[in-house]
Amino acid sequence: MMAELRPAEGLPLLPTMQVEPHARRLALAVVLASVVVFLAVVPFAKVQLAPVNAFIPIYESALLLNDLITAVMLFGHFSILRSRALLVLACGYLFAAVIVIPHALTFPGLFAPAGLLGAGSQSTAWVYVLWHAGFPLFVMAYALLNHRDGAQPRLIQHPGRAVAAGVLAVLAAACACSVLTTSLHDVLPAILKAGKYTPAGSAILTSTWLFSALAIVVLWRYTRRSTLDVWLLVVMSAWICDIALSAVLNGGRFDLGFYAGRIFGLLAASYVLIVLLLESNRLYARLAVAHDDALLRTRDLQRLNTQNEERAAQYAQALDELHYKDEEIRAVVQNIVDCIITIDSSGVIRSANPAVEQVLGYPAADVAGREILMLIPELEYDAHFFLRDKMVTDTAALAGSSTEVEGLHKDGRRVPLELAINDFEVHGERLFIGVLRDISERKRFIAELWQARAHAEHANKAKSAFLSNMSHELRTPLNAILGFAQVLTSESMPLTVEKRKHFTTHILKAGKHLLVLINEILDLAKVESGTLALSPEPVGVAEVVRVCQEMMDPMAEQRGIRLVFAVDSGLHVLADRTRLKQVLLNLMSNAVKYNRPGGAVSVACTAISAERVRITVQDDGQGLDAAQLAQLFQPFNRLGQEGGGEEGTGIGLTMTKRLVELMGGSIAVRSEVGVGSVFTVELKSAAPMQHAESPDMAGAITPRRAGLAAAPVRTLLYVEDNPANQALIQEVIAFRPDLRLLTADDARLGLDMARAHRPAVILMDINLPGMSGDEAMAILRADPDTAHIPVIALSANAMSRDVARSMAAGFVRYLTKPIDIDEFFEALGSALDPAEDKTLQQR
Missing domain, CATH: 3.30.565.10 (Histidine kinase-like ATPase, C-terminal domain)
Structure with a gap:
């Protein structure tokens, strides 16, 4: 297997090509130009420039695409060359692409004021350190593996599995870096303070800079100077300029060094990609030329073949036709993939083609002179073909037909075969020719098809049963709700107060049962889809x-x-x-x-x-x-x-x-x-968790002021587009004479009313026409006149991700429909009390 893979190393691919003189001069010119620009920028690296908010997403998007495309192309080269060193380098570019994502998500002010993923003030800086220290590691590993393999590299026999394992390992490393720099960022030394580098940050970033320089030394010392190796030296030179300008010699974020260094980083991510693309174009051009040459040669071969056929026809007239046919048939028999055996009338094998060894394990020379029963024992008992020691004389009905038999392999295992048999005469002697085809794969495929069909039918039945049962369980409480509701709304059925109360109790009971059922179905769906979040402790x-x-x-x-x-x-x-x-x-x-x-x-x-x-x-x-x-x-x-x-x-x-x-x-x-x-x-089992003692919360409670006058009527604003839901809340609020309810049919009207009436509490639906409740919440918080008003979400979106998103937007509570009256009043009270305390303090 290894010998079959080695010829791929001779292909004109970038990792194996010896660098040409003009390419070496170009690489040297790029390095010198980078050094010149670097030296020109260094004196002004700390000059503060205006923050450009669009720079970071544009820069990191380009960086992500460049590194990702480079990684994909290197993985493609690895699938051909199967070199461990090339796999490591491709993983390095993939790591550089993936780590850009947490860097962008945690960057302050890009997607959120403090960054996402639970980022701290040091998260982005530490992601940058791990990013710019991790890639040189991969480069050094590439160089050392190249040196270790030498002239006879250890080739990977399963490149697909190796690529999958490499991708998973890179993703795991990127996730680990993200967790370390976000969830555990407090244990890491501070690199930035107020946008400026700390002494510890300067030391760490300088070490990262020197680490990249070490990668250049390793590349120069241990690689074989292929085209890829030379351009990796150019990449690491630009990489050093990136770190020096944006993290060592500058003063902090958004100065000239910050911008210039990232431009060097983008160039570093582009060099190998550009060379790969140019080399791919050259290879494609050579392939096109070779294809044209092949077409020309094919035409010449076709023309020569036509001439040969004409000459063969002429020669055939002078040759013995029987001899010619015999040679032609012999060639076909020797090269066909099916087993072809000739048998005499007593059941003894006269000849067999080489395919018999592939199918049954016997060399063709070993089966000649042996009985056919050695290969197919069941024919001894099958009257359609053979009787013991003789062939059946009437084979006219068998001509062109086939049947399934079991062959006996040399190692003793049974092999399913398809057997076709015909008879013929040679020099007056009657012989039989049998064609054996291995149908193991066909049998296995058919078995898998039947198994897949059985699984599909079972899954379909299970799905139908589940939907039928769920329909029954949902309709049962709905029947009670709709039935009793129709009785309550009927004008032809006189109802007493006791009956109305009794029917209402049944409606509430059925509704609660339906809500429990829906919640359990949602929980079951989360479990089955793998989205249910658990917190083991x-x-x-x-x-x-x-x-x-x-x-x-x-x-x-x-x-x-x-x-x-x-x-x-x-x-x-x-x-x-x-x-x-x-x-x-x-x-x-x-x-x-x-x-x-x-x-x-x-x-x-x-x-x-x-x-x-x-x-x-x-x-x-x-x-x-x-x-x-x-x-x-x-x-x-x-x-x-x-x-x-x-x-x-x-x-x-x-x-x-x-x-x-x-x-x-x-x-x-x-x-x-x-x-x-x-x-x-x-x-x-688990060891008990060590809990810190809780402070005495009783001492933190401040009693209300004595002699407080009766609270005035306070205003509630309900933003809801459904009239039935508005009517329900109106009826519920009617039990509170100290509250006055205002309603708005959409978010924009609600915002206008909030500014005009300054309500004590706002009830907000999430799914509103034109503007969602989350978007309206952002506008309320941005307006100083409404930022202090507590807002309670009242929505039918009950999924945990919906609740988390709205709570992150600033809602003080999140209630799901259908509402629980007691829970509603409790949430309303907790939102009103702080508002009341604030009013008292202002007095």
């Missing part, structure tokens, strides 16, 4: 069980179920606290709901090893049979409880299993009909 099991006990006590007491807990207070598990509580509440609520009257639910927690903790929830219910256990964790499958008196969605146990597995644990169940069920959850 050491969690005390006893603490979570105690919270669950407080929530379950009323439900258990109402049903007469006794709760028994046996939990060691010292046990901790590695889990997401909220999701662990969700898992235990699901298991405990099921154990209470489906228990027998007067039964008990036992919750226990034990350490089964130093690494694992087991939590068990046991009930005294009716238990489950084997068929029910097999369907236990299927979505929307309530195991025959759909018509019972207990409400449920059929998703709880599915979510429980997914959550436990996402937290690195496992869940199991054992059950006996008439006895009850035991659910077992095993999670990784």
Whole structure:
């Protein structure tokens, strides 16, 4: 395999081409010009220039494209040459391209005043350091690997896997650098203060500068002076000018050195790309010329072939036709990929072509004179072809037909074959010719097709069942909501106050059930798509069980179920606290709901090893049979409880299993009909987290002023385009005589009303016509007249990313529709109280 790959090294590609004199002179001229410009700029490097906001995105976009295209082209060269050194260099350019992204995202004032990704004041500077120290590392590794391989490089046999591994490694390194410079930036020394370099920053950046100089020394000492090596020396020279001007000799950001250095960096990223493109054009031109020459030669060959055919036809008349045909057939048989064997009437092989060795492992010379049964044992019993020691005489029906048989390979394995057989006569002797074709790949392909079809049918059935169950579960509470709503709005049905209250209670109950179902479906969708975010931490099991006990006590007491807990207070598990509580509440609520009257639910927690903790929830219910256990964790499958008196969605146990597995644990169940069920959850154990003592918050609470007069009527502004939602909030606010509600149908009208009326609180929908709520929030915060007004988001967007985006925009609270009245008033009160305190202070 290695010998087959080495000829690629002779191809006229940039990494293997010896540098030509004119190219060497051009590279030297570029370096000298860079030095001249560098020396001319150095005296003015600290001259402060006006910050150009568009410079950084333009510069880094060009840098990203140049380095990325260069990396792709180098990966392409690597796929041909398969040199480890070239793979490392391509990864270096990919690293230089990828690291630009966190540098841009964390740059202050580019996308956010303090940068994105949780950036600190030093994040961008440290990304720059890791960026400009990382690329020389790759260059030095390239040079050292070139030197180590020497004249006989170690070629990589699977370039595709190597490229994938290199890309993943580069992405992992870039992510690690991003995390180090953002989340952990506080542990890093300060490089910049007030836009100027600190002494530590100057030392670090100077070291990075010298590190790049070391890369030039390594390149000069250890490379073979190919065209690529020479231009890498030019790149590193420009790289040194970049670091010197923009990070060592200048004073800080947006001075002349800052701009000039980045221009040198852009040139450094462009040199190899330009040379690659020029060399690609030259190679393409040579390929075009070669193609034209090949076409001319092909025409000449065709003309010569025509002449040869004419001469062969003339010679054929003078030669023995039988001899000519024999030679022609022999050539075809020797070169065909199928096995061709000739057999006499007694079943003995007369001859075989070389393909028999590829298919069955026997050299052609070894099978001559042996029985056909050695290759195809089953023919001994197949009356269509052979009987023992003789051929079937009637083969007219078999002419042109084929059948599947099993051949016996030399190593003993069975090989599926397609066999076609015909008879012929030579000098009065009857012979048989058989054509054997290996159909292993065809059989495997057909088997894979059938398997894929079976998987697709299974997935389609599962999808249909899921949609059918989800439709049923959604329509059930909707039926109650719409049915009772129609009764309430009907003028032909006289209703008493008690019936209206009863029907309204059913509507609320069904609506809450529908909301629970939607939330569980959304959670399940997040789990299945891999977007559910977990925060693993050491969690005390006893603490979570105690919270669950407080929530379950009323439900258990109402049903007469006794709760028994046996939990060691010292046990901790590695889990997401909220999701662990969700898992235990699901298991405990099921154990209470489906228990027998007067039964008990036992919750226990034990350490089964130093690494694992087991939590068990046991009930005294009716238990489950084997068929029910097999369907236990299927979505929307309530195991025959759909018509019972207990409400449920059929998703709880599915979510429980997914959550436990996402937290690195496992869940199991054992059950006996008439006895009850035991659910077992095993999670990784963890050492308890060390918490700092909380300050006494009681002392921080300031009592309200005594003798405060009754609060005046305060104004609320509700920005909502849906009339029904406006009407609902109007009815809710009507219960508060101290509040006055104003409404606006779109964001622009809402902004005008906010400036005119200065409301105490603004309720804002997110999806508004013309301008979104997030955009309106930005305008409110930018206006000094409205910046102090608390704004509460009231939206149907319930996804976590939507909530996080709006909270980052400045909303004090985020409430999702349908609203909970108690939660709404609580949020309204928390927003009004600071406004009231501010008014009192102004008095």
